[in-house]
Amino acid sequence: MREFLQRHRAAILAFFGLTLPLFLLFVHGRHPRKTTVIEVALMEITGPVQEAASRALSGISDLWNGYVALTDVHDDNERLLEDVRQLTEKADRVRQLELENAELRKMLDFKKRRRELVTVGAHIIGKDVSAYTRVLRIAIDVGDDASVLEGMPVINADGLIGRIHRVSSSFAEVMLVVDARSTVNVKVSGKGVVGTVTGTNSQYSYDARMSYLTKAEPLAQGDLLVTSGHDKVFPPDLRVGYIRSLEERQRGVEYELQVTPAVNFSDLDLVYVVTDVVSEPVEGGDDAARRDQP
Amino acid sequence: MRSAAIILVGFLLLALESPLLYDAGMAQYVPDLVLVMTVYLGLTSSFGRGLGIALVLGLLKDGFASGTPVGMYAEIGAIAFLVSFRLSRRLVLRGPVGAMLVSLVFSIGASIVELVLSLVFVRSFGQGSSGPGLVLASMLPQALVTAPFGVVVFWLLDRLDALTTRKNDSVFL
Numbered sequence: 001m002r003e004f005l006q007r008h009r010a011a012i013l014a015f016f017g018l019t020l021p022l023f024l025l026f027v028h029g030r031h032p033r034k035t036t037v038i039e040v041a042l043m044e045i046t047g048p049v050q051e052a053a054s055r056a057l058s059g060i061s062d063l064w065n066g067y068v069a070l071t072d073v074h075d076d077n078e079r080l081l082e083d084v085r086q087l088t089e090k091a092d093r094v095r096q097l098e099l100e101n102a103e104l105r106k107m108l109d110f111k112k113r114r115r116e117l118v119t120v121g122a123h124i125i126g127k128d129v130s131a132y133t134r135v136l137r138i139a140i141d142v143g144d145d146a147s148v149l150e151g152m153p154v155i156n157a158d159g160l161i162g163r164i165h166r167v168s169s170s171f172a173e174v175m176l177v178v179d180a181r182s183t184v185n186v187k188v189s190g191k192g193v194v195g196t197v198t199g200t201n202s203q204y205s206y207d208a209r210m211s212y213l214t215k216a217e218p219l220a221q222g223d224l225l226v227t228s229g230h231d232k233v234f235p236p237d238l239r240v241g242y243i244r245s246l247e248e249r250q251r252g253v254e255y256e257l258q259v260t261p262a263v264n265f266s267d268l269d270l271v272y273v274v275t276d277v278v279s280e281p282v283e284g285g286d287d288a289a290r291r292d293q294p
Numbered sequence: 295m296r297s298a299a300i301i302l303v304g305f306l307l308l309a310l311e312s313p314l315l316y317d318a319g320m321a322q323y324v325p326d327l328v329l330v331m332t333v334y335l336g337l338t339s340s341f342g343r344g345l346g347i348a349l350v351l352g353l354l355k356d357g358f359a360s361g362t363p364v365g366m367y368a369e370i371g372a373i374a375f376l377v378s379f380r381l382s383r384r385l386v387l388r389g390p391v392g393a394m395l396v397s398l399v400f401s402i403g404a405s406i407v408e409l410v411l412s413l414v415f416v417r418s419f420g421q422g423s424s425g426p427g428l429v430l431a432s433m434l435p436q437a438l439v440t441a442p443f444g445v446v447v448f449w450l451l452d453r454l455d456a457l458t459t460r461k462n463d464s465v466f467l
Contacts, residue, residue: 010341017345017372021352022415024365029415038364042357046309050358053309 103270106157117235118276119155120146124268125171137179138162140271143170151233153274159239159262160184160227161271172273177240178206178261185231186240189224192216197225197240197259208241208259211251221246225259235277296458297347303454304331304351307447308358325443326401326436328355332371333400333444334451336378337387348375362408363416370404370411377403390445397444401437405429 005012028036111119126139142148144167154161154174162182165175175182180201187194195212210225223243229236239262249256307327328351335344352371356364378400387396409429412419419425 013342013345014376017349017376018369021349021365021369021372025363025369025411025415026365028363028365029417036364042353042364046354046357049305049309053306057310 100269103157107270107272110157114235114237116278117155117274118278119272120148120275122146122154122172122271122273124271127268137165137176138174138265138268138271140172140174140273141170142273143168143172145169146273147275148172148273149275153234153238154271155238155274156263156268156271158264159241160234161263161265161268163233164273174271176265177263178202178208178265183231184234184240185228186210186225187228188219188243189226191219191223193219194228194230206261206265208261210241210243210257210259211254212257213254215255219243219246219257224262235274296455297343299454299458300331300335300347300451301350301354303450304328305354307331308354311358324436325440326404327440327443327447328352328367328371329374329400329404330397330440330444330447331451332374333378333396334448336375337382337385338451338455339379341379344379345372345375348372362412366408366411366416370407373407374400374404393444393448394441397447398437398441401440402433405433405436 024038028039111117120142122140122142124138125141127137138161140154148164148167150164150167152164154163160177162174162176162179164172166173176199177184177197178199178201180199182199184197185194186197193212193215195210197208197210200207200209221243225240225242227234227236227238227240241259241261244258244260246257304327311324311327331351332348335347338344339347348371349368352368353364355367355371356362359367378396385396387393409426412429413426
């Protein structure tokens, strides 16, 4: 018997190796809905290992997605940052165009109202700025070639900026109304008070002062000062500034009041040089000036 | 030692196979790693020990596989072992191409055996989405997926043999 088993060992093993699974298959294939002991045992063996493997791979996957695969996120980030930069640039350009457009519209309205003024448009090409970022002097890109002469008024839609101080063939320098050398004959809009606005050359702010002899009517804070035209330099009814405070200071026979200029000198871009005044009635005159009062 | 190491490797491969392939988006065609291991055993092991390991690995695969009755992969493993063991006396396998070819042929053979066994023993075979059509349709893709893994598994077991039996020469690669 032992000799038989040894001689046919391979065949016997093969027989059992083939029939045992077939028996299992027969049993489990016939009654697929009943859970057998063998199935339970296999589940007990494989379940925990499968769960651990799944968790381990999930952890590796999370690590990969969270860190290693972030190279794509870095590229995306670079691309998005570039997009943001370009869009910001575009938005800034649009904002700039909007501001320029608004300024041009304002100037167009002004020119419609003041048709008697012959003007030459100019860009600011240089600003002398004080240590306190206050603009002291500006240079513009028109000169002799455009019939610009010394003393000509320089304006924008907000009002009087100053006058041409020096001029070359293609450029000119403007003396601002806040310059201490600048004097402008003014009147208080709607009131019978005339005087002179002189710059203070303050380092800290755009200031001017108005000197006058007498006042026919009481003045108020915020009263508008416009050019009177008496000096024959500035056409009448150009806005010059507003009375800042009613604290009068007496200097000899004159009284002085603090004035805030009508123009924001820090934000100048386009200006107009008044080269001539043709005889045409001013639309509205003082009333128009009063309408523009803030 | 060698048997335990092979069973452990097979167990780990089975455990990792499913979630790994699912993550890689290859869950549809799963390479039959246990089959390749069984073929390797048939080509390199002694009869009794190799058959025993093949049965254990087949049963483990039955435990991991869902939808097939217990005994199916044990039977396929036993048949694959016997065939490869018979072939080992006539077949000299060298290089990765050989490993791939053997894996491809055995995978197709295993699918045919699975089809026959399912038709004979599995009552529910053919109901729902399972059936002969599905087995036949996935036969070649599965074999093509298994073939390259054959090289990897053969190399892995070859290294394992070198480690556990202290042999330095490589049988296949």
